[in-house]
Amino acid sequence: MPLTLKKLYVAFVFSLLSTSLFANDTSQMSPARNLEVTIVTGKELPKLLNKSVEPYSVMAISDNNLAPIPFQFDDLNVKNLVHVPGGKIPAQGKVGVFEENDQLAFMYKDMGPKATQEQLQGIEGSIVSELEISEDGIQRYAYVLEGNSQRSDKRYAHYNFETGLVEAESYSLQLDPEHILVWKDWIIKGFEGTPSAPNIIDTMKVRIKAKLGFIKATLHNSLVPVNTLAVKNGPVRAIVEADASITILGIDLAQGGLTTTFTAQTIESPLFVFLPKAGKALSALNIDLTLDFVDFEGSRYRTALGPKEPMITGSKEAEKLREKYTTDLDNPWIAISTGKNWDMLFFFFRNEGFNPTLDAVYYDESAGDKANKPERFKGSNSEFGPTVTDLPFGGEGTLSFNLYFAPDLWQGNNPEKAAQQIMNPAKVSVH
Numbered sequence: 001m002p003l004t005l006k007k008l009y010v011a012f013v014f015s016l017l018s019t020s021l022f023a024n025d026t027s028q029m030s031p032a033r034n035l036e037v038t039i040v041t042g043k044e045l046p047k048l049l050n051k052s053v054e055p056y057s058v059m060a061i062s063d064n065n066l067a068p069i070p071f072q073f074d075d076l077n078v079k080n081l082v083h084v085p086g087g088k089i090p091a092q093g094k095v096g097v098f099e100e101n102d103q104l105a106f107m108y109k110d111m112g113p114k115a116t117q118e119q120l121q122g123i124e125g126s127i128v129s130e131l132e133i134s135e136d137g138i139q140r141y142a143y144v145l146e147g148n149s150q151r152s153d154k155r156y157a158h159y160n161f162e163t164g165l166v167e168a169e170s171y172s173l174q175l176d177p178e179h180i181l182v183w184k185d186w187i188i189k190g191f192e193g194t195p196s197a198p199n200i201i202d203t204m205k206v207r208i209k210a211k212l213g214f215i216k217a218t219l220h221n222s223l224v225p226v227n228t229l230a231v232k233n234g235p236v237r238a239i240v241e242a243d244a245s246i247t248i249l250g251i252d253l254a255q256g257g258l259t260t261t262f263t264a265q266t267i268e269s270p271l272f273v274f275l276p277k278a279g280k281a282l283s284a285l286n287i288d289l290t291l292d293f294v295d296f297e298g299s300r301y302r303t304a305l306g307p308k309e310p311m312i313t314g315s316k317e318a319e320k321l322r323e324k325y326t327t328d329l330d331n332p333w334i335a336i337s338t339g340k341n342w343d344m345l346f347f348f349f350r351n352e353g354f355n356p357t358l359d360a361v362y363y364d365e366s367a368g369d370k371a372n373k374p375e376r377f378k379g380s381n382s383e384f385g386p387t388v389t390d391l392p393f394g395g396e397g398t399l400s401f402n403l404y405f406a407p408d409l410w411q412g413n414n415p416e417k418a419a420q421q422i423m424n425p426a427k428v429s430v431h
Contacts, residue, residue: 028138029109031343031406032421035265036108037236040131040428043100045144047128053098056128057151060142061112066119068152069110069142072234074103079272079398080351081259086230087241089257104144105236107156107264108133108426111140124148130431152235156264159238161231166238169264170406180228180242180260181206181221184376188405191342200342202292202377205385210248211284217249220374226258237263244271251278253285256396270349270400279393288361289401290385291346294377299338301384302415303360304331310413311362313382319367327360327386333422334360334384335415343409345419347402348386354397357390 042049048056058071075091077083080101083091093099111133120127125147133140157168164177170189176182183204191200208219228242240260246253256273279285293299297314306325311318313336327334327348334346348358363369363383372383386401409418 030417030421031409031411032404032418033135033426034109035263035404035406036421036425037105037263037266038108038111038133038426038428040104040430041100042098042102044428044430045098045104045129048098048104048144049100051098052096054096055146056098057125057145057148058104058106058142059123059145059148059150060110061115061119064119066115066123066143068148068150069106070152070154070156070235071104071106072236073098074105074232074234074239075099076101076103079257079259081270081272081398082232082239082261084230084232084239084241084259087257088229088243089241089259105234106142107236108140111142114139114141115143124150132429132431133426134429135426155233155235157236157238157262158233159231159240159262161228161240166262168262171265173262173267178228179222179226180240180258181224181226183221188342191340200294202294202375205288205290205292205372205383207286207288207290207372208246208248208253209284209286209288210251210253210282212249212251212282215249219246219248237261249282251281252276253279253282265406266402266404268400268402270398272396272398274396275391275393277394279391285389285391287388287391288385290361290363290372290383291344291403292363292372292375292383293336296336296338296382297366299336299382300410300413301325301362301382302335302337303327304333304419310337313364314366315364316366316368318362318364322362322364322367325360325362327358329355329358332358332386333415333419334386335410335419336382336384337410337415341407342405343407343415343418344403344405345409345415345422346385347400347404347419347422348388349400349402351398354392354395354399356388356392356399359387359389361385361387 053073059066075083077089125145129144131142164175166173173186174184186201188200206221226244232239243257245255254273261268299313300310303325304327311321332348337343
């Protein structure tokens, strides 16, 4: 065989091997991409635009065959959040019709290698669009089909409206079915707790602290009026809608609603609010949303701003160091690494033009802090999250508190890479 042809042949064989071995091998993708839900809008899928979603499905190559993967079509509501049938917020357009802002959702990790002509032969229905992500020298593909009846039986997350239990691929979370802000047991599958604390987290805490002259008041989770309205359970994500209103010191502080999304390894909680001008009468207002961990001494703590050297939780030094670890609207993340093959990034997002002040808060019993009650497990063994002040009263906006968790999100001592990928989802090319 001539040398040039031999080189081409070797390159061709290597390309085939690389595609078949790496394209949907989760060990070859970053931890942040492994948990990512890929979104394609109606505007990006012109062949489906303004059509009923009923005839369409999504497939990818797995084990050398074109196979169905979990997917869902989601309408958007007038607040630009996912529409939940049975909730109070109306859809932007016609439910079940794929319009410009509506979303097709599936997992990044379910995409596979490019299908060959042989693999496409004899399939039921017809391929409408090929979806491609090219990143880090690897191409991943999924296919939108029309008239194919095959469906994956996998479900990445499900919310039981009657019991308040979330069952997801990597965790279970028990919520109060009457009050979605009240968390009970959060169990990470495969994570070993300690004899005193079988759960990874004590609870999630909302603290609204207000001051009117010399008068102070604090609301916590169960005192914030939240009414769970409806759920949309899909194969990829479960979306729960609730309405909420906040009154403190006799002032109507906020009126709005909460649309919480559960996926395989994420919990996203966008809160859309109208902030009446009456709130300007308050002399001070802080909203903290924190996670209280249990027996997490020795974990590493970082924020987007501040030292690159992590602060060690459960240490006396934390009292002096914590003020250095900060965040802001342009750098909106906080991170913890347990050293037990489980990491978390906590983000704060908001819509453009809605600009409160953002920072990080950290509590630790070993650093001299008293218990931040109510608690389910005694003691504060590292509690952290974002704090929001200087809310722009007299307008409306969306605040989103999002959690992303997985083994080795830090990839050693580098949470920045995961943070950048979470803030910049992989781009999909539609062919």
